Structure formats: structure tokens, C-alpha cells
Amino acid sequence: MTFLNAWILFGLIPIYLIYNKQPSTQKHKQTKLLYISLSLMFLAIARPAYQNSYVKQNFDSRDYIIAIDASYSMQANDLKPSRYILSKEAIKRLIHQHPKDRFTLFAFTSSTLLISPPTTDTDISLLALDALNPKYILTKSTNIKNLFERIATLSRKEKNLIIFSDGGDEHDIHTLAKIVKRNNISLYIVATATQKGAALKKDGGYIKDTHESIVISKINPMLIDLANATDGKYYELTSLKSIDQLSNDIASKKIKKEQIRVRTYRELFYIPLSIALLLYFLSITKIAQRFLYLIPLFLLMPNKSQASLFDFYYLKEAHKQYEQKHYKKAAYLFEKVKPSPKSYYDIASAYYKAGYYRDAVKFYTQIRTQDPQLKQKILYNLGNCAAQLKHYDEAKQYYVNTLAFGYDADALYNLSLIRKLKLKNAQDISKIMPTNNKITKQKSSVKKENKQNKTNSKSKKSSNRTSNKHSNNSGSSKSSQQTLTKIKQNNTKKSHYKFTYKAYEKINKGYTNEKEPW
Numbered sequence: 001m002t003f004l005n006a007w008i009l010f011g012l013i014p015i016y017l018i019y020n021k022q023p024s025t026q027k028h029k030q031t032k033l034l035y036i037s038l039s040l041m042f043l044a045i046a047r048p049a050y051q052n053s054y055v056k057q058n059f060d061s062r063d064y065i066i067a068i069d070a071s072y073s074m075q076a077n078d079l080k081p082s083r084y085i086l087s088k089e090a091i092k093r094l095i096h097q098h099p100k101d102r103f104t105l106f107a108f109t110s111s112t113l114l115i116s117p118p119t120t121d122t123d124i125s126l127l128a129l130d131a132l133n134p135k136y137i138l139t140k141s142t143n144i145k146n147l148f149e150r151i152a153t154l155s156r157k158e159k160n161l162i163i164f165s166d167g168g169d170e171h172d173i174h175t176l177a178k179i180v181k182r183n184n185i186s187l188y189i190v191a192t193a194t195q196k197g198a199a200l201k202k203d204g205g206y207i208k209d210t211h212e213s214i215v216i217s218k219i220n221p222m223l224i225d226l227a228n229a230t231d232g233k234y235y236e237l238t239s240l241k242s243i244d245q246l247s248n249d250i251a252s253k254k255i256k257k258e259q260i261r262v263r264t265y266r267e268l269f270y271i272p273l274s275i276a277l278l279l280y281f282l283s284i285t286k287i288a289q290r291f292l293y294l295i296p297l298f299l300l301m302p303n304k305s306q307a308s309l310f311d312f313y314y315l316k317e318a319h320k321q322y323e324q325k326h327y328k329k330a331a332y333l334f335e336k337v338k339p340s341p342k343s344y345y346d347i348a349s350a351y352y353k354a355g356y357y358r359d360a361v362k363f364y365t366q367i368r369t370q371d372p373q374l375k376q377k378i379l380y381n382l383g384n385c386a387a388q389l390k391h392y393d394e395a396k397q398y399y400v401n402t403l404a405f406g407y408d409a410d411a412l413y414n415l416s417l418i419r420k421l422k423l424k425n426a427q428d429i430s431k432i433m434p435t436n437n438k439i440t441k442q443k444s445s446v447k448k449e450n451k452q453n454k455t456n457s458k459s460k461k462s463s464n465r466t467s468n469k470h471s472n473n474s475g476s477s478k479s480s481q482q483t484l485t486k487i488k489q490n491n492t493k494k495s496h497y498k499f500t501y502k503a504y505e506k507i508n509k510g511y512t513n514e515k516e517p518w
Contacts, residue, residue: 001268004047011042033283040276050266062098062253063118063156066091067106067147069165069192070132072140073217076166078198079237087164087192088129090243094162095122097247104154107132110143112150119403121416142168145176152183159185160253162246164237166193167220177229187232188246193219194238267370318346327354341369348381357385376405383414392418 003009019035068091074084095103103125105116116128142165151161170176180187197218200207207215219236227234235246318333331350337343348363364378364385383398399415402408 001048001050004049004267006046008042008046012039015039015042030283033279037276037279037283040272040279044269044273044276048268048272050268062101062160062250063104063158064098064101064160064162064250065104065106065151065154066094066162067108067112067151067164068129069109069142069163069168070107070134070137071109071142071168073142073166073168073200074192075134076193076198076200076217078194078196079192083166083192084134086237086240087190090190090237090240091129091164092126093240093243094247094250095125098250101250105129106147106150107137108143108147108150109137110141110146112147117403118407119412121412121419123416123419127419142166142170144168144170145172145179148176148179148183148185151185152179157184159183160188161185162188162190164190164192165223166191166217167223170220170222173222173226173229176226180230180232185230187227187230188249189223189227189232189234190243190246191219191223191234191236193217195219318350322350322353325353327351328356331356331359341367341374345374345378352381352385357388361385372405376402376408379405380408380411383411387414387418 015035015038022031068084068087070084074082074087076083079086091105099122100120102118102120103116104114104118105125105128107113107115115132116125119125144163144165144167147163148161151159179185195218197216200215200217209215224234226232233246233249235242237243314333314336318330318337321327321333322330327350331347331354334343334347334350337346344363344367348360348367351357351363352360361382364382367374367378369375369378379398379402383395383402386392386395386398396415396418399411399418402411403415
């Protein structure tokens with residue numbers, strides 16, 4: 001047994017000290033019961049829980065971490081069109097060549113930012129990579145040590161790290177190699193610069209250091225020494241084809257089957273809480289009053305036993321109807337059972353099978369539980385309900401929240417399917433889906449823009465139809481091709497992946513302390 005909020009137990013110390021300071025004449029039975037009751041309440045708030053056994057989840061694809069240098073020196077143009085853009089295109093090429101592998105994307109300067117969590121969905125990774133805008137990154141220097149320390153915190157046995165960087169001004173190879181070996185990091189370094197280098201420009205002029213010399217950024221020779229010191233591999237990025245050697249080395253690596261263990265807990269707070277309430281009741285009432293208060297409890301006991309018997313009957317009949325695929329009848333019987341997370345889940349599942357997706361959403365959203373596995377199932381089922389109701393944007397968000405609780409192959413497949421089809425939300429989901437105030441405000445502004453686009457497109461279509469009536473067949477074909485190209489452009493514009501300010505705030509932390517970041 002363990003306590004989920006163990007720090008609350010420190011509150012028992014002042015209770016014990018106050019009790020000991022009281023004289024023995026004032027320590028009656030009622031006061032003792034009150035103090036014991038208060039102590040048990042603290043135990044209940046500390047949330048005692050029973051640790052269940054670990055649940056194993058299998059993972060059988062290659063797992064890689066890609067980190068792209070987003071410092072200011074990556075804007076140099078000795079690699080066309082720039083070091084950063086060529087690195088980004090090389091990462092896209094690498095991900096496309098390995099669609100079955102799982103990739104995690106980081107961007108780093110003097111700080112490190114996670115831009116895409118581990119996923120096998122290439123569309124999500126590519127959208128996250130395109131969404132990163134270096135203009136909003138205030139930190140300009142390169143800190144590979146900070147990147148290694150961030151990768152070391154990841155809970156993985158083997159960490160395959162691919163770095164796209166010019167190396168900055170790093171020089172402490174011994175410290176970097178020590179971090180890599182201690183944390184079992186397999187290093188692939190892709191040098192994104194040339195030996196000649198390039199002068200860095202800003203605001204139309206060249207950047208100068210404190211000695212009024214023009215700053216020229218070159219490839220850091222430390223990178224190849226770091227690769228040799230860590231038994232890693234070194235590559236130089238000159239064009240997109242030069243990434244093929246790295247792709248072949250990745251493909252030759254064996255696929256390792258891994259198992260992720262997840263622990264669940266069964267909370268026991270109700271045991272000390274019920275004892276505390278009983279002791280509190282005994283401490284504030286007299287003997288004659290206690291019996292008077294207990295009479296209604298005895299009268300209610302038969303009703304509780306009858307309710308439990310009826311629950312058993314309803315559950316048996318509901319499961320019978322569910323097995324016979326009479327899902328609506330099963331949901332009706334499940335509703336008669338005493339409300340609980342399990343009963344709500346059964347009701348919602350029965351309504352989903354019956355095709356009543358709005359009713360299923362209604363009951364799924366009423367479930368309150370601390371079980372992460374149950375939460376993951378609820379979010380996945382809510383995503384399915386939203387997809388069945390053709391609310392694809394909401395379904396996409398629910399699938400993403402499902403993956404936050406752990407790897408789920410079905411959720412990843414459904415999410416990738418929605419993204420590949422480029423489906424869009426066409427209905428108001430706020431009436432049936434639980435959303436935060438901030439999210440609803442953002443969606444309302446987006447919906448207004450969509451409505452304006454729809455009205456403009458309708459007016460354009462009507463004008464095209466009238467013009468087609470007076471034109472010949474060749475003119476109509478041209479107009480239809482133009483409308484198709486416009487629709488494709490609109491679809492490509494609407495698929496976006498946007499970072500919030502808080503995401504950039506993590507990587508911009510401490511930017512004022514930088515000196516000569518290039």
C-alpha cells in the first residue's frame with residue numbers, strides 16, 4: 001500500500017503536539033475520539049491506495065529521436081537555401097523513407113523543446129516540423145549538452161539520437177561523451193555546414209563580434225571527434241541525397257520488441273474516511289441520542305440490500321441483452337443499476353453499439369475516475385463517437401489526448417486516417433462535447449472564418465454556373481479546373497499545426513543571458 005499524497009501526513013505532527021499540550025484532566029473520551037477522527041481524515045486526504053500489477057504494452061518498431069538545431073547560425077546560406085531549411089527537408093525525406101518507425105522530434109538552441117511526441121504517424125511529425133517558426137525563438141546559441149541532458153530524462157532503454165547541427169561553439173567533448181555513454185545514447189551526427197562557412201547577416205548588415213570582426217560560422221570540427229568518442233556515426237549534409245547513407249544505416253538496424261509497463265492504483269481513502277465519520281458521530285452525541293440517530297439507519301438497511309439484489313438482476317439481464325446484440329435494451333437495463341463509473345461506461349458502450357452516439361457521449365463525459373487505462377478507453381471511445389457524428393476536428397483532438405496516456409495502435413490509425421483524408425469539422429460540437437472556455441473561444445473565431453469562406457465559395461460557384469450557361473464546352477472545362485485547383489489550395493491551407501506561446505516560452509527561457517550566441 002502507498003499514499004498518493006504522502007506529504008499531507010506531515011499535518012499529523014501539529015495535531016499530536018497540540019494533543020500532548022492539553023492537561024490530562026481535559027483528555028476525555030470524546031476529545032480523544034475527535035483527535036482520532038481528525039487524524040483519520042488526514043489519512044483519507046493522503047489518498048491511501050493499493051498498487052495493482054503492471055500492465056504490459058508491446059512495441060515492435062524502431063524508435064528514433066531527431067533533434068534539429070534552431071540557433072541563429074543555422075540561418076547561414078552556405079547550404080542552399082539555408083542550413084535550417086535544408087536540414088528540415090532532409091528530416092522529411094528521412095521520415096518518409098521509414099514510415100513504420102517511430103520518431104520523436106526536438107528543436108534545440110541553448111534550451112530544448114519537444115515539438116512532436118513519439119508517433120508512427122508521419123503526417124503528425126511533418127506538420128509539427130513545419131509549424132516550428134524560428135522567428136519566435138529568442139535564444140540563438142547552440143547547447144548540445146542541454147540537449148543530451150534532456151534526452152537522458154526519457155524513459156527508454158536505448159536512445160537513438162539523430163542530430164542536425166553545425167555544432168555551434170561546443171568544445172567540451174569529454175563531458176558530452178560522458179553523458180552519451182552513461183545514458184546509453186546511440187549518436188548519429190549530421191553536420192549541417194561547410195568548411196568554408198558563411199557570414200551571418202542581420203537587418204541587412206553583417207553581424208560583428210566585440211572586436212568589430214565579421215562573424216563567420218563554419219562547421220565545428222568537434223562534431224566528428226564527438227562521434228568517434230561515443231562510437232557514433234558522422235555524416236555531412238551537402239544535399240538531400242547525402243541523407244540516404246543515414247537512411248541505409250537506420251534500415252540495417254534490427255527491430256527490437258519492447259514492453260512498456262504501466263502501473264494502476266486502487267484507492268482506499270473511503271476506509272479511513274468512514275471510520276473518521278463514525279468516530280466523529282460518537283464523540284458529539286450522547287448515548288441516548290446515538291440510538292435515536294441509528295434508528296433511521298436500520299430502517300434504510302433493507303432498502304440498500306434490496307437495491308443490491310435488484311442491481312445484480314439488472315446487470316445479469318443487461319449483459320444477456322448485450323450478448324444477444326439488443327444494445328438499446330441493454331442500455332436501458334444498465335441505467336437502472338446504481339450509478340458508478342462502471343455502470344456509466346456500460347451504458348455508454350451499449351448506446352454506442354446501438355448507434356445512439358450522442359447518448360453515448362453524454363454518459364462517457366459523466367465518468368470520473370483516476371484509472372489511467374479507463375481514461376484512455378473513454379477518450380478513445382469519445383473520439384469514435386465524434387467521428388461517427390462527422391465531427392472530425394473533435395475526434396482528432398480526442399485521439400491525441402488518448403495517445404497522451406500511452407501508445408494505442410487503434411488511436412494512431414484513426415488519427416492518421418482522419419489527417420490523410422483531410423476531413424474538416426462542419427457542425428457545432430459544443431452542444432455535446434465538453435470543452436474549456438479557451439478552446440471554445442478559439443473555435444468560435446475559426447468557425448466564423450470558415451462561414452465566410454463558405455459564403456464566398458457559394459457566391460463564386462453561383463457566378464461560375466451562370467457564366468457556364470453562356471459559354472461553350474471548352475470554357476466550362478477551364479472554369480471547372482480552376483474551381484478544383486482553388487479547392488485543393490483551400491484544403492492545403494486548412495491543414496495546420498500551430499504551437500502556442502507557452503511552447504516557445506520553454507525554449508526561450510534564459511535568452512537574456514546569452515553572449516555572442518553565434
